[in-house]
Amino acid sequence: MSATILEQIPGLGDDTRRLHAPVRLALLALTVLVSLLLFAVTPLQGQADFVVFVVVAFAVVQTATSFALEGRRHALDRLLSLGVHLALLAAVVPLVSVLSYTVYKGVKKLDGQFLTHNLTGLGPLDTNGGEYHAIIGTLEQVLMATAIAVPLGLLVAIYITEYGTGWLVSAVRFVIDVMTGIPSIVAGLFIFAFWVIGLHRGYSGLAAAFSLTILMLPVVVRSSEEMIKLVPAELREASYALGLPKWKTILRVVLPTASAGITTGAMLAVARVTGETAPLLLTSFITPATNTDPLSGKQAAIPTFIFSQIGLGRPVNYDRAWAAALTLIALVLVLYISARLLTRRNTLSRR
């Protein structure tokens, strides 16, 4: 930012000995041309190889030219600049690849039939059947987890910011920190050890919801805590001055003011757990049948549906897995993007 200002000051640097953008573009074009030639006449081949070759060659060529023209300092500077741009590319390429390949593979099987049928009564080679039972399971489990984790997380956040004193609040904060780092499979193992075999309740959608709650809770607490802290002190003071007791101040003044941020945090937490697979394997298990009762019996979910289909390993199973992956990604991204848009609107209105 400030670099551009400095570069604009005339006479600050020796302008003629700089590697300007047009020159660098020309260098890139030259590198591509020479590489094309090399790939045509030598045993080098392959599209991916070509891209890698061009990138490496350009890095060498630009650094060498810059070294000769501008000196060592600027040569290294240009190398770092190229490096951070490539780093960004290294993140965007997999993202685009995962999303586009899933769409490409997923649309083949994703139709009304797939969305409205389950997997009962099918032979291993049948190509019909669908993920209806898994969609029902995911919706029920995530809704239950949200219904438990959001109010509980909000109460914990209020406790931490408004009521907590002394070692107890530090302990609660510490535990929330620890919970943030719990691997999802461990959350599943706990509910399995505690609920499924400990209390002999067996597999159920509710058990799955419990394990998802453990994963959601720290996210909800953290984001709500941040948002509650952002509420200006003047609002509280005004409320106290009007004679409202503390609990009413929190319910009527603090929470409504922070509500947009809290909602965003909750939606991000929901988006995160919707795609969780590992804990569900241990708590709601896998079933081909539709089970609308979340309180008892095995229940399918979209992530475990994908996992079990991959495990079966036939082309038809892969097709089903891709189609289900597409619905799962769509579901998660809709949640994620609407949460982000909500924050955006929120910050805009604050300005």
Add this chain to the structure above:
Amino acid sequence: MTSTTEAPSGLSGGLGPRRRVGDRVFTALTTGAGLLVLALIVAIGVFLLTKAIPAVRKDSTSFFTTKLWQPDNTPPVFGIAALVFGTLLSSVIALVVAGPIAIGIALYISDYAPRRLAAPIGYLVDLLAAVPSVVYGLWGLLFLAPHSDKFQQFLSDHLGFIPLFDLGKNGVVGRSVLIASLVLAIMILPIVAAISREIFLQVPAANREAALALGATKLEMIRLAVLPYSRSGVVGALMLGLGRALGETIAVALVLSLAPTTSFHIIDANIGGNTIAANIASQYQAAEPLGQRALIASGLVLFVITFAVNGLARYVVSRSSRRGIA
């Protein structure tokens, strides 16, 4: 800051008993929620222990040094040595790959991106974290692994003298530890990038401007003004990424289908390696009661490892952000 504003207790107390009841109920409710969280974490530890200890007692060999995982054999033989090794190996490779890239992305957003693009690009990178791990597993298994044969062959041909890339007489099989680690690297990129970015943005503009005013290039500015200021924060971010990689289950379980071993040959899918978390996911369905409890014991070990790594990471990050405010 605002949380220090206390309700004047004399006032609300003086306005009648009904309001005090409301306050008391609300205090009890929120304190109860706080205590519930404490109870939950204790319960997690206790229940995992009570299921794990009897299983470990029934192990005919030493739980911590055995490399095999056959808890349902008679006599039961299982240990976490190879699983811990595989977990650490794949996570460390993932971190070595993802670390520099994530720091590069963070630098791009904090120092290189046009100001208007910085936030959208941040969201874009965050989107990587929104993709479910089972989808990464599916993509790793059916897209990345089949398309990586040439790359792995290249590594083995040209860098095979390094034990890591030694294939021996075996042919390339796509689903190697290296591919699983690359998938892990993609999955931990967003968290490391996001935290590093926040830390780089905390560096006061005055530091950057001072370096530039002295005629520093951007590289020198970053080395002199940005990195010294944020070093421990970035270390913390890397360790949080490591913690995430250690616990990742499904993506690894889908890409790998191997027996636990302690081998450094990361592209040789015939000898393999497996992680604690992935082992739980893949063994669990077929496990007998003892096998299930043995898996719980391995999960407890994973919990302890991630707890230690995350705890250390948070300590480092909090120390650096405290210094950042000062």
